[in-house]
Amino acid sequence: MERDSFLYKARRTGQVVAHKFIPDTVMSKLYFKIVLGKKLNLDNPQTFNEKLQWCKLFYYPRSKRVVTCTDKYAVRKYIKKKGYGDTLTPLLGAWDRAEDIEWDKLPDQFVLKCNHGCAYNIVVSDKKTLDKKTTEKQLNTWLKEDFGAFNIELHYSKIKPHKIICEEFLGANITDYKFFCFNGEPKFIYVSNDLIHDRQAQIGFFYLDGSKMPLTRDDYTDIPEVKLPSFFNEMLDMAKDLSKDFPFVRVDFFLANDTYYFAELTFTPSAAMMPFNPDKYDLEWGKMLDISELEEKYGKKK
Structure with a gap:
């Protein structure tokens, strides 16, 4: 399911709301049944x-x-x-807000990530074609999310502070x-x-x-x-x-x-x-x- 689709965003919103009001064990059992068709x-x-x-x-x-x-x-x-x-991928920068990214100091290719979840990645293969405002908006949206609430992965919810990191581009x-x-x-x-x-x-x-x-x-x-x-x-x-x-x-x-x-x-x-x-x-x-x-x-x- 595409992350920009209405259904994807609606599902994510529903998961966050459910996490606030329904016990985590209950939600885990529900998701387990939906995804795997089994009783947890x-x-x-x-x-x-x-x-x-x-x-x-x-x-x-x-x-x-x-x-x-x-x-x-x-x-x-x-x-x-x-x-x-x-063995670490070279780190090019780390910031608390997308507005703090020093774009001029970054190379033509790099990878942006948020530290507190999965699939919070933006691979930049050509900085000249990058829409920086759209990228900043997406990163700040991710920074506000509680990734642990989506599928009751509570250890992700404990990660503080949320940060943006930039790593070297390793290739296609x-x-x-x-x-x-x-x-x-x-x-x-x-x-x-x-x-x-x-x-x-x-x-x-x-x-x-x-x-x-x-x-x-x-x-x-x-x-x-x-x-x-x-x-x-x-x-x-x-x-x-x-x-x-x-x-x-x-x-x-x-x-x-x-x-x-x-x-x-x-x-x-x-x-x-x-x-x-x-x-x-x-x-x-x-x-x-x-x-x-x-x-x-x-x-x-x-």
């Missing part, structure tokens, strides 16, 4: 999606580390502290490598091409040796095979190190210019409503994710 079990979560739903309601918003690592600006400091600063042909990490262990990757606002035209799920998984996404074109890059083990080691402090995290990298860049840490892929085909993998992945200690510590009541 929060009392005894078993599947991958159920366990992440539990985490996003009861654990993630209470974890300062999760909130920091969800913040696309604050996570940069975290990555540097972990010793991986050389970027490949995305996403490592699914369970209790500190990378288990699978998916590879995507034609990255547009985190909605990939092509993706494929693979084991860590590069062999294809019998798992597809009906909403994307499937990649039948992948040739792992020469620096794959470097990414794998980094993903393992970055994931060891979390029950689950997806560690994302951009591949461009014959190297890799840290992209982001994702705690709720598809807002914890990720479709599986075959569906049995939802349960199989869930078995690999141990949240028993978190359930004891944080309980099941918000």
Whole structure:
């Protein structure tokens, strides 16, 4: 659904209103039923999606580390502290308001992002053709939004302040490598091409040796095979190190210019409503994710 369409804006407005008046657990169960056609079990979560739903309601918003690592600006400091600063996409600027952007100091190509959500991206391939006023209006609109309210991803709501960041343009042909990490262990990757606002035209799920998984996404074109890059083990080691402090995290990298860049840490892929085909993998992945200690510590009541 196009973000500028009436239906998209109406849905977003409805989600924000519902978030204000209806308990988060109720809304999560409703969205889960609408998107996946299943009843959400929060009392005894078993599947991958159920366990992440539990985490996003009861654990993630209470974890300062999760909130920091969800913040696309604050996570940069975290990555540097972990010793991986050389993998960060060069930062060209950061501002609290769009009006503060120093356009004249920016190169001809760059990427603008907001730090507090997903798909808040503007890729500028030619600054001369950019409508700066329209861009500023869009960025300021995003800055005012509570991204966490849309699909009850409460850790996004904890990100303060909202900021605009500008990163170096890595090129038009970027490949995305996403490592699914369970209790500190990378288990699978998916590879995507034609990255547009985190909605990939092509993706494929693979084991860590590069062999294809019998798992597809009906909403994307499937990649039948992948040739792992020469620096794959470097990414794998980094993903393992970055994931060891979390029950689950997806560690994302951009591949461009014959190297890799840290992209982001994702705690709720598809807002914890990720479709599986075959569906049995939802349960199989869930078995690999141990949240028993978190359930004891944080309980099941918000």
